[in-house]
Amino acid sequence: MNITFxxxxxxxxxxxxxHLGKDIHEITLEDLEKNIELFxxxxxxxxxxxxxxxxxxxxxxxxxxxxxxxxxxxxxxxKKAKLENIKSKFRLLFRNLGDEECCSICxxxxxxxxxxxxxxxxxxxxxxxxxxxxxxxxxxxxxxxFLDVCPICLFLSMISILNIRKSGxxxxxxxxxxxxxxxxxxxxxxxxxxxxxxxxxxxxNGNTIDLEExxxxxxxxxxxxxxxxxxxxxxxxxxxxxxxDYIITEKNxxxxxxxxxNNYIDEFSNLNxxxxxxxxxxKYKYLTYLIDLENEELRCSVDLFELIDRDISLLSKEIxxxxxxxxxxxxxxxxxxxxxxxxxxxxxxxLERLINKYVNSCKTLKDKNLIIKEKSQKLxxxxxxxxxxxxxxxxxxxxxxxxxx
Ligand SMILES: [Zn+2]
Numbered sequence: 159m160n161i162t163f164x165x166x167x168x169x170x171x172x173x174x175x176x177h178l179g180k181d182i183h184e185i186t187l188e189d190l191e192k193n194i195e196l197f198x199x200x201x202x203x204x205x206x207x208x209x210x211x212x213x214x215x216x217x218x219x220x221x222x223x224x225x226x227x228x229x230x231x232x233x234x235x236x237k238k239a240k241l242e243n244i245k246s247k248f249r250l251l252f253r254n255l256g257d258e259e260c261c262s263i264c265x266x267x268x269x270x271x272x273x274x275x276x277x278x279x280x281x282x283x284x285x286x287x288x289x290x291x292x293x294x295x296x297x298x299x300x301x302x303x304f305l306d307v308c309p310i311c312l313f314l315s316m317i318s319i320l321n322i323r324k325s326g327x328x329x330x331x332x333x334x335x336x337x338x339x340x341x342x343x344x345x346x347x348x349x350x351x352x353x354x355x356x357x358x359x360x361x362x363n364g365n366t367i368d369l370e371e372x373x374x375x376x377x378x379x380x381x382x383x384x385x386x387x388x389x390x391x392x393x394x395x396x397x398x399x400x401x402x403d404y405i406i407t408e409k410n411x412x413x414x415x416x417x418x419x420n421n422y423i424d425e426f427s428n429l430n431x432x433x434x435x436x437x438x439x440x441k442y443k444y445l446t447y448l449i450d451l452e453n454e455e456l457r458c459s460v461d462l463f464e465l466i467d468r469d470i471s472l473l474s475k476e477i478x479x480x481x482x483x484x485x486x487x488x489x490x491x492x493x494x495x496x497x498x499x500x501x502x503x504x505x506x507x508x509l510e511r512l513i514n515k516y517v518n519s520c521k522t523l524k525d526k527n528l529i530i531k532e533k534s535q536k537l538x539x540x541x542x543x544x545x546x547x548x549x550x551x552x553x554x555x556x557x558x559x560x561x562x563x
Contacts, residue, residue, distance in 0.1 A: 159185045162311070164263045165332035165390050166287050169321040170314025172343040182336075187310060191252045197317050198245040204320055204350055206240075208359035213319060216328050219395040221285040221316070222247040247281065248316075251309040254278040261308035268308030278309075287315035288328075288394035289401045321346045325369045327393040327400050335385035342376075370432040373406070377418055384408045389436070404436045413440075413469045422462045429458055441470040445548040449555065454497050460556050467552075472545050480533050481546065485553040488516050491523050500551050506543040513538065 159182055161168045175182045177196060178189055190197075205214040205223050214223040227235075227243035235242045256270020284290040290307065321343055323329050333339055352358075369389070386407050393400035406414075414435070417423045426432070434440040434447070444466050448457050456463055471478060488496060503509045513534075520528040529537070537546065 159183065160264070161334070162263050162265075163332070164287075164311070164315075165330050165388065166315035166318045167263055167311045168314075168332050168339070169318035169330060169343075170316070172339050173317050173320045173347070174314065175340075176343045176347050187255070190310065190313065194245060194248045194252070198241060198248055200320060200350075201317060202241040202244055203354045207350075207354045207357065209353050209361075209365050210350075211360070212365070213322050213324060213328060216324070216393050216395045217288055217319060217322060218285055218316065220283070221281075223316075223319070248313060250275060250278055250281065251313045255309050259306065261311055262306040263311045264308060266308065266310070268310050269306065282307075282312065284394060284399075286312045288392045289399070320350060324366050325372075325391065326366055327391045329367070329369065330390045330392065332388045332390070333385055335387070338376075338385070338387065341379075369436075370427060373414070374418065374423060374427075377411075377414055384411055387411070405438060406436065407438060409470065410435050410438065410440070413466070416465060416469065420461075420465065422459075422465060425458060425462050440466070441472055444470070445545060445552065449548060449552050451501060451551070454555055454558070456552070456555055456559065460559060463552065463556070467549075471549070472542050473549060477537060477546070478549065480529070480537050481549050481553060484513075484516070484529050484537075485550055485557065487520060487524075487526070487528050489554065489557045491520055497551055497554050500547055500554075503543075503547045506541075509543050509547055510538055 159171055161171065161182065171182050171185070174185055174190060174193075174197070177200060178185060178193060180189065201223070204210050214221075218224065222244050225243075226232075227239040231239040231242050231246070254270050254274050255268055256272075256274075257267045258271040259267065259269035261268050287307065318330070321330065323346070331339075331342060386405055389404040389406065391400065391402040391404070414423075417426050429448075431440065431444070431447070434443050448463055448466070450457050467478070468475075473481075499512055503512060513529075517528045517534075520526050
């Protein structure tokens with residue numbers, strides 16, 4: 159089977175791969191169907207474990223994970239009725255496998271149109287796959303009689319629960335990086351086994367894992383290469399759905415690795431910068447966030463500032479170099495109000511005027527060219543004037559701090 163880029167289906171596939179001991183490409187429909195008992199057992203023990211119970215409610219409400227078995231099953235199986243209910247619902251999915259319509263997620267002709275079980279039709283909804291929205295339904299006479307998602311994708315989505323954790327809402331990852339997904343699955347399944355074995359209960363913090371801590375852990379263990387990682391925060395219980403997707407880009411992963419390697423990760427975390435990295439807005443926000451304009455100082459160490467600046471600045475390395483050079487010259491000729499002057503800059507043309515003023519005073523006081531024409535053109539052609547202004551302020555602060563040391 160192939161990955162689909164649907165996070166629930168893909169995680170289900172990696173979960174299946176782990177428990178079947180097969181590469182995802184080698185897994186067949188028969189493998190899944192033959193092992194319904196195995197998967198039902200795994201899911202049942204997971205959702206019966208106090209620590210993971212809520213994941214069933216938050217991810218698959220109104221499914222066989224949360225709804226009780228019927229009277230017949232209770233009479234027949236007693237305590238095991240819930241497990242039997244899961245098995246029977248999984249079997250029901252496979253009974254309704256067909257070849258008449260194409261699945262919108264996996265692209266396979268797995269959908270049966272004629273002769274589908276009534277119970278199957280009644281069961282299929284976003285209870286089995288979070289974020290299945292109405293546009294994935296073909297709505298017949300206001301009854302949801304046809305779903306363009308196949309029973310296999312629904313089954314895989316349901317077993318993806320074994321790779322889900324809580325981080326406030328539910329947390330699930332996805333990536334094209336197969337090794338990352340494989341390692342993540344091994345990590346999750348081993349933890350599931352341990353927690354189930356000791357009958358772990360929910361803790362006071364509600365078993366919420368800290369996303370930033372977990373990501374640092376993955377990077378520390380080097381199970382994370384440089385491919386983009388997608389993070390989904392989901393709540394699929396009741397009326398209020400939550401579905402947020404984030405991406406940690408290759409560039410941000412590299413920055414994160416450097417922060418860890420150079421021991422700046424604690425400082426970075428304490429500054430609460432992870433949320434910008436997650437939203438991929440750090441490159442726009444770090445300058446204004448890390449510069450305390452009022453007190454004219456940096457909120458972080460010069461080294462951390464420079465590491466972030468070097469890696470993700472919107473300005474090119476050449477422009478940063480030009481800014482460094484001219485700031486050093488301006489600093490050396492005085493201009494006590496330089497930060498104040500820069501703070502007042504509100505347009506590209508006012509920045510241009512200020513730089514011209516510096517050029518003139520450098521000429522008068524030092525008989526020196528502050529900046530050669532070619533570099534000046536490069537600097538003043540850059541449309542990121544706000545970044546240039548902020549970068550200049552930062553540099554003056556750094557010069558001041560370095561001098562104080
Ligand atoms: Zn499918």
